[in-house]
Amino acid sequence: MTRQEFLLAMDRILELPEGTLTGAESLDDLENWNSLAMVEYIALADSNNGTQLSPRQIRDGTSIDDLAKLARID
Amino acid sequence: MHAVISAIEYYLPEATVSTGDLSAEFPEWSVEKIDSKTGICERHIAGKDECSSDLAVAAAEKLFSAGVSRREEIDYVLLCTQSPDYFLPTTACLIQDRLGIATAAGALDFNLGCSGYVYGLGLAEGLISTGQAQNVLLLTAETYSKFIHPRDKSVRTIFGDAAAATLLTAVDTAQSFLGPFVYGTDGKGAPNLIVPTGGMRRSRTPETATASEDESGNLRGADNLFMDGAEIFNFTLSAVPKSVEMLLSKAGVGFDQVDLFVFHQANKYMLEHLRKRMKIPVEKFQMSLAHCGNTVSSTLPIALKHASMEGRLPPGALVMLVGFGVGYSWGAMLVRWR
Numbered sequence: 001m002t003r004q005e006f007l008l009a010m011d012r013i014l015e016l017p018e019g020t021l022t023g024a025e026s027l028d029d030l031e032n033w034n035s036l037a038m039v040e041y042i043a044l045a046d047s048n049n050g051t052q053l054s055p056r057q058i059r060d061g062t063s064i065d066d067l068a069k070l071a072r073i074d
Numbered sequence: 075m076h077a078v079i080s081a082i083e084y085y086l087p088e089a090t091v092s093t094g095d096l097s098a099e100f101p102e103w104s105v106e107k108i109d110s111k112t113g114i115c116e117r118h119i120a121g122k123d124e125c126s127s128d129l130a131v132a133a134a135e136k137l138f139s140a141g142v143s144r145r146e147e148i149d150y151v152l153l154c155t156q157s158p159d160y161f162l163p164t165t166a167c168l169i170q171d172r173l174g175i176a177t178a179a180g181a182l183d184f185n186l187g188c189s190g191y192v193y194g195l196g197l198a199e200g201l202i203s204t205g206q207a208q209n210v211l212l213l214t215a216e217t218y219s220k221f222i223h224p225r226d227k228s229v230r231t232i233f234g235d236a237a238a239a240t241l242l243t244a245v246d247t248a249q250s251f252l253g254p255f256v257y258g259t260d261g262k263g264a265p266n267l268i269v270p271t272g273g274m275r276r277s278r279t280p281e282t283a284t285a286s287e288d289e290s291g292n293l294r295g296a297d298n299l300f301m302d303g304a305e306i307f308n309f310t311l312s313a314v315p316k317s318v319e320m321l322l323s324k325a326g327v328g329f330d331q332v333d334l335f336v337f338h339q340a341n342k343y344m345l346e347h348l349r350k351r352m353k354i355p356v357e358k359f360q361m362s363l364a365h366c367g368n369t370v371s372s373t374l375p376i377a378l379k380h381a382s383m384e385g386r387l388p389p390g391a392l393v394m395l396v397g398f399g400v401g402y403s404w405g406a407m408l409v410r411w412r
Contacts, residue, residue, distance in 0.1 A: 038304040055304035
């Protein structure tokens, strides 16, 4: 999965118009970043390259870029 | 001697909560959104005075009414529940009396959640293959709704109350119909799906009844069911595919030889993700939660009953059952349908 594909997938997860996210966004500012979105993000990382992420690791992230790094998106 | 599943019946309480009802209560969640994530249209909810024993007795009576067994023939009752009528006495003892089962029968409760049916079938096979019992009545019954705060959509959208009754009968054969089994336990996951109070560790007090709001706007107190959905999802991704692999290896059976995969019906999103990840064809994967929700230990027998009614279980079909959840506890097994 490319970075662009990841950002589009996160747009869908966070119910944002396609092309909204750039990566720099703070998770605290994203209204729909909640436990349900976290589950979908975990599924996305797992589907992409089998990366298994613990919610603890994810909760340490502060931005969409952090989520991309955790999911090993180039 | 080995055990065979002779019959399955289930009972759902009368009252229902539809996805439309929930969407009206939680306007930020549309019907479409709840449907797409959970795959559940309605959940049945036990009445105020309706307990697990009532649901279990109703399920067992359906089984006796169907004429597959007479209550006098039951010589062991196994009840899987985490919402028993009392701390003591054992709910299975109350059920023995209410069902008019012989006093010579054994009866016990065991406390497991979503893995409980697999463990129950393992116990029943053990009882029958060692000659301790001939006709085991395996009951699964939960009223999780009584633990759930009405303003907690994270669990209200998912869980429903139900009971199932499975009759296991001894057959004189060298071939086993239930098994092999693989089991797993990881108590480190305990805090991720828990009702913190009500046992001896932490008593209920006015303070524990007081609800506070979490980051997603759900209300709950320590007396209520708490589920960390992300942690549970992560556990499932780690435990289920490994269990399936271990079971196939233990049984010496190829993936393609399994005719039907029946997983604990947690929610549609999780099941679909597991199915795709494990490359299980849709036609070999049972989904039976739309009209009852996640009924904890009853999801597997309910799904088996549906599969049977849908004609997906011809005699000789090889079925894989996988249960996983609270504990953490998990188990997988094969059933040769008869």
